[in-house]
Amino acid sequence: MRVKDEEKQQALFEATIKLVNEIGFVSSSVAKIAKEANVSPATLYIYHENKVDLLVNTYLQIKKSLSLAILEDFAPEVGVKKGLKLVWRNMFQYISKHNDYFQFTEQFSNCPYASLINKEEVDSYFLPVLILIEKGIKDKIIKDIDFDMIICFLVAPVLHLANPKICCNFVVNEESINIGFELAWDAISCN
Amino acid sequence: MRVKDEEKQQALFEATIKLVNEIGFVSSSVAKIAKEANVSPATLYIYHENKVDLLVNTYLQIKKSLSLAILEDFAPEVGVKKGLKLVWRNMFQYISKHNDYFQFTEQFSNCPYASLINKEEVDSYFLPVLILIEKGIKDKIIKDIDFDMIICFLVAPVLHLANPKICCNFVVNEESINIGFELAWDAISCN
Amino acid sequence: MRVKDEEKQQALFEATIKLVNEIGFVSSSVAKIAKEANVSPATLYIYHENKVDLLVNTYLQIKKSLSLAILEDFAPEVGVKKGLKLVWRNMFQYISKHNDYFQFTEQFSNCPYASLINKEEVDSYFLPVLILIEKGIKDKIIKDIDFDMIICFLVAPVLHLANPKICCNFVVNEESINIGFELAWDAISCN
Amino acid sequence: MRVKDEEKQQALFEATIKLVNEIGFVSSSVAKIAKEANVSPATLYIYHENKVDLLVNTYLQIKKSLSLAILEDFAPEVGVKKGLKLVWRNMFQYISKHNDYFQFTEQFSNCPYASLINKEEVDSYFLPVLILIEKGIKDKIIKDIDFDMIICFLVAPVLHLANPKICCNFVVNEESINIGFELAWDAISCN
DNA sequence: GATGAATGAGTGTTCATTCAT
DNA sequence: CATGAATGAACACTCATTCAT
Missing domain, CATH: 1.10.357.10 (Tetracycline Repressor, domain 2)
Structure with a gap:
């Protein structure tokens, strides 16, 4: 996990919270979260090991x-x-x-x-x-x-x-x- | 004509509860629930309109x-x-x-x-x-x-x-x- | 193919034509055709060997x-x-x-x-x-x-x-x- | 970042035409078309919104x-x-x-x-x-x-x-x- | 560091057909 | 003769994740 852009990090957190609240865990896919945060799905994996890691963090x-x-x-x-x-x-x-x-x-x-x-x-x-x-x-x-x-x-x-x-x-x-x-x-x- | 099997109904309820508790909503797929209940996935849809209906019921x-x-x-x-x-x-x-x-x-x-x-x-x-x-x-x-x-x-x-x-x-x-x-x-x- | 009820036969033909025209071959399932004809799917198979046979007839x-x-x-x-x-x-x-x-x-x-x-x-x-x-x-x-x-x-x-x-x-x-x-x-x- | 592969696009068109002609719309599933084009079913959805979109295009x-x-x-x-x-x-x-x-x-x-x-x-x-x-x-x-x-x-x-x-x-x-x-x-x- | 393309495995759901009554 | 229950296989489609750039 190479941290670089604090803004992207924060955008990911907020996108995660927003989506999980709106559509639930079940429908909150990595692709959707990444899109909501204006970030590529691949980028998400720079900041978090995997999806569960993102949620836990x-x-x-x-x-x-x-x-x-x-x-x-x-x-x-x-x-x-x-x-x-x-x-x-x-x-x-x-x-x-x-x-x-x-x-x-x-x-x-x-x-x-x-x-x-x-x-x-x-x-x-x-x-x-x-x-x-x-x-x-x-x-x-x-x-x-x-x-x-x-x-x-x-x-x-x-x-x-x-x-x-x-x-x-x-x-x-x-x-x-x-x-x-x-x-x-x-x-x-x-x- | 066969008649609806009350046992299947009950097995579905119990399988749903068991799986959701063990692995959560996210991972509890229709296929897994059906398997746990010893029933075909298609059979599940005779008793419930869809997955959400099953959970709600x-x-x-x-x-x-x-x-x-x-x-x-x-x-x-x-x-x-x-x-x-x-x-x-x-x-x-x-x-x-x-x-x-x-x-x-x-x-x-x-x-x-x-x-x-x-x-x-x-x-x-x-x-x-x-x-x-x-x-x-x-x-x-x-x-x-x-x-x-x-x-x-x-x-x-x-x-x-x-x-x-x-x-x-x-x-x-x-x-x-x-x-x-x-x-x-x-x-x-x-x- | 044991023919008995001419009305059912006719209802099946008309249901087939109606559904195929409205939703196409792809979506016209046996279940839907049977329902449209007010007949059980199983009954359809008394009048026709299988789905293709129904369409051909x-x-x-x-x-x-x-x-x-x-x-x-x-x-x-x-x-x-x-x-x-x-x-x-x-x-x-x-x-x-x-x-x-x-x-x-x-x-x-x-x-x-x-x-x-x-x-x-x-x-x-x-x-x-x-x-x-x-x-x-x-x-x-x-x-x-x-x-x-x-x-x-x-x-x-x-x-x-x-x-x-x-x-x-x-x-x-x-x-x-x-x-x-x-x-x-x-x-x-x-x- | 990889770049969209024009060959895949073309392979999909040809596979679609071939299969639809050989086995018809009804039997031409996305899986079969993708296989014929030597492509993953998921890849098909990068090039086309859905199956109908593929056919229309x-x-x-x-x-x-x-x-x-x-x-x-x-x-x-x-x-x-x-x-x-x-x-x-x-x-x-x-x-x-x-x-x-x-x-x-x-x-x-x-x-x-x-x-x-x-x-x-x-x-x-x-x-x-x-x-x-x-x-x-x-x-x-x-x-x-x-x-x-x-x-x-x-x-x-x-x-x-x-x-x-x-x-x-x-x-x-x-x-x-x-x-x-x-x-x-x-x-x-x-x- | 950052990305969109790419994918095999999986999703919920429907299918044609058969079974038990 | 007629039926709704039952099903394994297939459906269209999405998933979390990795790859090549």
Whole structure:
């Protein structure tokens, strides 16, 4: 993989996301993606080993940018609840702004290529949040239960609400974001 | 004249679910599905108009059977919390038992074919639960907020926890089911 | 071939002609023809050995009916010119009335199945006309040249003019039929 | 980057003509044509949008080459009869030489794809001949009747006589060509 | 580095025909 | 006699990938 033209690289990512969202994995052929990116199919293979590699790399790049967005202005010092609330709001805002990225990852997460992802590495992007939760548990602010369970009530509702395919009526605004967080907080916090 | 063979129909459904789970939508060709079902590719087209029709019908059948399982022993008279708890437990048990069905629907829900589903019809399968929640709101047992939000905290965590691709460590047992429900209940109930 | 229901037989012929004209040989499958004739594909095979047999039989039936139409009111006694003129007019009238039959035979004559036809048998349907022409040659009313050449100037123009695919503007009426015959007669007669 | 191979293009045309003549439109599959042309089926689609496009383009190329052959040495100055006689002879010679091309167009003209051809454009190839005929009519050398009728007696007999499927006994030589033309001329000329 | 041509293997689908009733 | 179910083979076409330039 000889990297040269950053623009082509980016055009390929965007073409991939756009096409997969519009016509799905099944119909998104290399030829179509290359055309959408104004690039020859052969060129695509300079930047990615093969088709699966392209998809995986696209996924990883999105996850990376998501983690950056989520941790924007994040400061553990403000306390557990305030910290998590910021993360919660950042997630909603990122997803609202980049709904196409989000749709892509949702599709990708549920397809067999997902198993090619190094989950631990992706998780590490979000480490500061995990540390804050652990602190919350230790300080008896958050219920002392299985970690997956906590994450579940913090993440799953966001993905559910923000997914227009599932919640087509849900409106994302400051108020609904706050209400949502209060429910999540009621679920995981000690009383 | 021969008569349509119910066994073939069923074999097709099972082959579809198995293959889609194992190799994904992209690689699940009609030829492979037919072979897995011990049926000629041409025969598949007697039972389904085309490949998409096969996938959609498979999805609908699963959703139907899920709704039946969820509502087993359901009796609104037992009260809001107990009623919802039963539903919650039924969901976990169904998903544990039929993890392959569940995986299929998760993939399907996030692929473009999902838009071909009449969502209202599918929702209607679960109507009794919706009515119980509405009663809970009216009786001030459940928070008076957007309906989607309530559903979200009741459904999304189940799908999240039960999905081995996401929560590979989570163990489904009587205790973890109960804990999960208590969190969900804390989220949606009036204190 | 066990013949029983004359109606089904006829329905099959008409369905074949209609479909071949509308969508061509290539797309006219046995299944479609059977459906058009309100008959099961399997039933078709009671009346015809296979698909080619169906097409050939359809062609032969049309040729037979054409020969009957052409020879209607034919009487060699009226003389060579009057006799041929009647035949000429009968041809135009038959083709105008049964343009779908005609289109079918034109397509069929130019496809490889045509070689399966016993040309001599078909020609024999039109024997009286051939005899009249021979008489015309003997009586020095018609030019004494190759027989094929005579037939050619009597038949080819009709097929050409009556074919809406070639002569889309040509109008078939009493006057144009007469003019056409005069040209043909000028061509073949001893001035 | 490789460059489009003119040889492949030509091989495809010839394979198409050969196969369609030998086994007909119905049996001439893309796979067979590609094999005959020593080319991958996929390659065929680089040169032609689809199968119909291949057939249409083949037809058009033949018509173009026919028009060039017909107008070879054509000079309106030699007069109407001599001019048309040259065209008549050129047609016979071209058809004799390229009987396979001719057979293909005969089949094509009578199949439903024919409607995809821009007839006016094809006609324009032969414009000089049409102009000569018009001059003949104006000069009262040719009968003043419907144009289609004139064309019919000039063209249909050639196609008829030259078609070995119809006139299997007819021998094309200088004498028979002349005799044929005299008949045609007797038909259309003002005696 | 970048490309369009080229391809064998595969796609979803339909085919002519036969089978079991 | 009549049928719809059933099928292996074939269909037109597209695929991910490589090649020659």
